[in-house]
Amino acid sequence: MIESSGTRRIRLDIAYDGTDFSGWARQPGLRTVQGVLEETMATILRRYPPHPELMVAGRTDAGVHATGQVAHVDLAPGQLKSLRRRGAPAGIGEAELAALLGQRINGVLGADSDVVVTRSALAPAGFDSRFSASWRRYRYRIADAAAVHDPLERRRTVRHPTVLDVDAMDTAARALLGLHDYATFCKPRPHSTTIRTLRSFAWRRQGDGVLVAALEADAFCHSMVRSLVGATVAVGDGSLTGDDILRLRDDRRRTGEFLVMPAKGLVLTEVGYPPDDELAERAERTRARRELI
Numbered sequence: 001m002i003e004s005s006g007t008r009r010i011r012l013d014i015a016y017d018g019t020d021f022s023g024w025a026r027q028p029g030l031r032t033v034q035g036v037l038e039e040t041m042a043t044i045l046r047r048y049p050p051h052p053e054l055m056v057a058g059r060t061d062a063g064v065h066a067t068g069q070v071a072h073v074d075l076a077p078g079q080l081k082s083l084r085r086r087g088a089p090a091g092i093g094e095a096e097l098a099a100l101l102g103q104r105i106n107g108v109l110g111a112d113s114d115v116v117v118t119r120s121a122l123a124p125a126g127f128d129s130r131f132s133a134s135w136r137r138y139r140y141r142i143a144d145a146a147a148v149h150d151p152l153e154r155r156r157t158v159r160h161p162t163v164l165d166v167d168a169m170d171t172a173a174r175a176l177l178g179l180h181d182y183a184t185f186c187k188p189r190p191h192s193t194t195i196r197t198l199r200s201f202a203w204r205r206q207g208d209g210v211l212v213a214a215l216e217a218d219a220f221c222h223s224m225v226r227s228l229v230g231a232t233v234a235v236g237d238g239s240l241t242g243d244d245i246l247r248l249r250d251d252r253r254r255t256g257e258f259l260v261m262p263a264k265g266l267v268l269t270e271v272g273y274p275p276d277d278e279l280a281e282r283a284e285r286t287r288a289r290r291e292l293i
Contacts, residue, residue: 007074009123010098012037012054014069016115019155019264023062024069033060033069033115040108041073041101048079057129057271058136061223063263065156068137068270072129075101098122126280127273131287135199136220137270140213140229140261144236147209157210158265164236166205172235172242173201173213176228176249183252185227194221194252201228226261234258 014033022030026038034054042051057070083100084092102120109115126132143149144160176198183194200216213229231248234240240258248255274282 007076008080008094008098009072009074009127010101011119011121011123011127011129012071012073012102012117013119014071014115015067015118016065016069017155018060018063018065020114021062023064024056024059036109036115037071037105037117040105043108044101044104045075045079045082048076048082052079055129057133058220058268060266060268061263064266064268065264066268069268070129070133070271072123072127073101095122124276124279126276126283128279128283128287129271131283132273132279133219133271133286134274134282135216135218135272136268137214137216137272138220138225139267139269140215140225140265141267142211142213142229142233142261142265143209144211146205147211150208153210156264156267158262160233160237162237164211164233165238166203166211166236168242169211169213169232169236170203172232172245173203173228175242175246176201180249181252182221182224182228182249184248184255185224185231186221187223188254189222192221196221196224198228201232203232223260225266226263227258229265230261231258233261 016033020031021033024033026032026035034056038051038054045052052073052075054071054073060066060069080094080097083097083104085100098121102117105117141157142160142164143157144162144164146163177200179195179197181195186194197218199218200214203211203213205211215225215228231240231245234257235242235245248257273279
C-alpha cells in the first residue's frame with residue numbers, strides 16, 4: 001500500500017506473545033495479530049470509515065513471538081483528529097495524535113493483552129514498514145539437558161533431551177553466512193525468491209545454560225530461521241557435521257536430514273531501517289526487486 005494524498009502514515013512498534021495467535025496475517029475464523037489490531041482500530045475509529053489496514057515488516061508464523069515487530073497504517077486527517085481525547089487542546093499536533101493511537105489501542109486491548117503497541121509515531125516521508133526495511137533480527141532459545149528448567153520460560157523456550165555442543169553449533173552457523181540461495185531452508189512460495197544475505201548467525205550458552213541463537217539477514221523466507229536453527233542443532237547433537245550443512249545448503253533442495261524447530265522458541269527482536277532520507281529509495285528498490293521475481 002502506497003501512502004495516498006492527504007493521509008498520514010503512522011509507524012507502530014509492536015510486541016506480542018505468539019502462543020495463542022495463528023500468526024501475524026489476518027485469516028478468516030482465526031485469531032491473528034493483524035486481525036486483533038485491525039479490529040481494535042476499527043472499534044476506535046468506528047465513526048470514521050473506512051477501517052484502516054496494517055502493513056508489516058515481516059509476517060510471523062503461528063506461535064512465533066515478537067518484541068520488535070514494525071507495522072504502519074495510513075489514516076485520513078479526520079481519523080487522526082478523532083484520536084484527540086476529550087478535554088485535550090483543540091490545537092494538538094499530528095505528532096501528539098499519532099502517539100495517542102498506540103495508547104488508544106492498548107487501552108481497548110487491556111492491561112493483560114498478549115499484544116502491545118510499544119510506540120506509535122508519525123512515520124518519516126517515504127517510510128514503508130516492509131519495503132524500507134534493511135534487515136531483520138531474530139533470537140531462538142533452546143534449553144538442553146545442561147540448562148536450568150525454568151517453567152516460567154516454557155512458552156518461549158524449546159526443550160532438547162540431550163546436551164548440545166554449542167561450540168560446534170556456533171562454528172556451523174557462522175559458516176552459513178553470506179549471500180546464497182537458501183532454498184534448502186525455506187518453504188517454497190510461488191513467485192518468491194530464496195536468495196538472501198545472512199549477515200550474522202551465532203550461538204551462545206547463557207549463565208543458566210539456555211542456548212540462544214542470534215540471526216540477522218536482509219530478509220528471511222518462510223520457515224528459514226527455524227530451519228537454520230534445526231540444521232545447527234543437528235550439528236550440536238552429532239547427527240550432522242558442519243560440512244554436511246554446507247553441502248545441504250548448496251544442494252538448494254528441501255531435505256529431511258534435520259528438523260524444522262518449533263515456533264515457540266523464536267522471537268522477532270528488531271527491524272532495521274536506513275536513514276530517513278534513504279527510506280523512499282530503499283522501498284522502491286526492494287519493491288522493484290520483488291516484482292521482478
